[in-house]
Amino acid sequence: MRIVIIGAGVIGLATAWRAAQGGAAVTLVDPAPASGASSVAAGMLTPVSELTYGEEPLLRLGLASRDRYGAFAAELAEATGLDTGYRDDGTLQVAFDSDDLKVLDDLRAFQEGLGIPVEPLTGRECRKAEPMLAPGVRGGLLAPEDGSVDPRRLAPALLAAGERLGVRLVRRRAKGVVIERDAAAGVRLEDASEIRADKVLLAAGPWSGDLDGLPSGTVPPVRPVKGQVVRLRTPVPFLRRTTRGVVKGSSIYLVPRADGEIVIGATQEEMGFDTRVTAGGLWELLRDARELLPGITELEFAEVSAGLRPGSPDNAPLMGPTALPGLYLGTGHFRNGILLAPVSADALAAMLLDGPVPEVAAPFSPARFAPEPQ
Numbered sequence: 001m002r003i004v005i006i007g008a009g010v011i012g013l014a015t016a017w018r019a020a021q022g023g024a025a026v027t028l029v030d031p032a033p034a035s036g037a038s039s040v041a042a043g044m045l046t047p048v049s050e051l052t053y054g055e056e057p058l059l060r061l062g063l064a065s066r067d068r069y070g071a072f073a074a075e076l077a078e079a080t081g082l083d084t085g086y087r088d089d090g091t092l093q094v095a096f097d098s099d100d101l102k103v104l105d106d107l108r109a110f111q112e113g114l115g116i117p118v119e120p121l122t123g124r125e126c127r128k129a130e131p132m133l134a135p136g137v138r139g140g141l142l143a144p145e146d147g148s149v150d151p152r153r154l155a156p157a158l159l160a161a162g163e164r165l166g167v168r169l170v171r172r173r174a175k176g177v178v179i180e181r182d183a184a185a186g187v188r189l190e191d192a193s194e195i196r197a198d199k200v201l202l203a204a205g206p207w208s209g210d211l212d213g214l215p216s217g218t219v220p221p222v223r224p225v226k227g228q229v230v231r232l233r234t235p236v237p238f239l240r241r242t243t244r245g246v247v248k249g250s251s252i253y254l255v256p257r258a259d260g261e262i263v264i265g266a267t268q269e270e271m272g273f274d275t276r277v278t279a280g281g282l283w284e285l286l287r288d289a290r291e292l293l294p295g296i297t298e299l300e301f302a303e304v305s306a307g308l309r310p311g312s313p314d315n316a317p318l319m320g321p322t323a324l325p326g327l328y329l330g331t332g333h334f335r336n337g338i339l340l341a342p343v344s345a346d347a348l349a350a351m352l353l354d355g356p357v358p359e360v361a362a363p364f365s366p367a368r369f370a371p372e373p374q
């Protein structure tokens, strides 16, 4: 089986690795591998703290992926000798004032209604868990099984693991999908050369709708949703685990890494393909982070960057075959592509290799957006 994957973000990279493990001859096409959202993302693995009303199937997918992460990271380390920065030390969510605490109470009722264990903490208990928190923090919730990974370590590890199994990386832009006898037959590159394949997976993040030759009805309804993040550095331990907060109604998170990096995120902006970092974005992030953790102003500033989440109409990924035989989608992972990489790769590789598809992935078929037959 020859498979071409357009896009080497975490979704394309992880699927290439899994498909190669299944015996496929895989080619990845990307002019700049892991240069999209996967290079900006904070790497939270927080399906419980991210829970949103009406997104229960996405919660189940997120939990399934989070529960695979430990083994996934260990398998990658074993295959490549590379560390992904995976941590499973829980996520603390804290409230800044009584209105924010009410938001957390509602979330807790919703989480408990779904049978998900979370631990309510008083303000004092929050500060015991994270001593650098502001004295005024009112209370919080601990999701003990949520964690984090470093996407800037994960992507090179996935690429190395794939290359060890013969995955070929072509550093070129795909211009379109080659269609023959009403089926996808490969990919056309920007220099008009072609790579022939039995199956094509479109995993180009928010650019997935931009390829030539896609019949109407197969163009994925994805759009870019801009997010800005700030990176700070600390030589001494500052935070023990991912800490999220609601500060006067707006959400903020801080993700610590073992090497002293702290990622603060993230804005959410509908700005098309704009990746400029703005003074306002930087200011809002630092302002809210400082309310929760006043000591951050002492830390070294390292970087501010912006990425484009691949958003879909229902905030959930599109994974599976399209109306064009041989063309598959693996995109639309929006806020959760790092979290969802293990489960998505398993599901997409199974589909591409005609194997059994995990039941948890079934609700995410692109068919849910297919136009009604006239």
Ligand code: FAD
Pocket (backbone or CB within 6 Å): 006, 007, 008, 009, 010, 011, 012, 029, 030, 031, 032, 033, 034, 035, 036, 037, 038, 039, 040, 041, 042, 043, 044, 045, 172, 173, 174, 175, 203, 204, 205, 206, 207, 208, 226, 227, 228, 229, 265, 266, 267, 306, 307, 308, 309, 310, 330, 331, 332, 333, 334, 335, 336, 337, 338, 339, 340
């Ligand atoms: P991308 O990573 O965007 O990769 C797409 C790739 O396609 C790129 O490498 C690009 O070069 C390539 N490409 C584009 N066009 C073409 C073409 N024509 N031909 C060939 N290649 C092409 N998720 C989490 O789970 N946890 C988080 O904490 C988290 N934080 C985030 C914070 C921010 C600020 C942002 C922006 C995102 C965050 N996300 C997070 C979301 C996550 O980053 C995305 O869902 C995920 O990276 C999507 O991966 P992808 O492989 O689909 O796309």
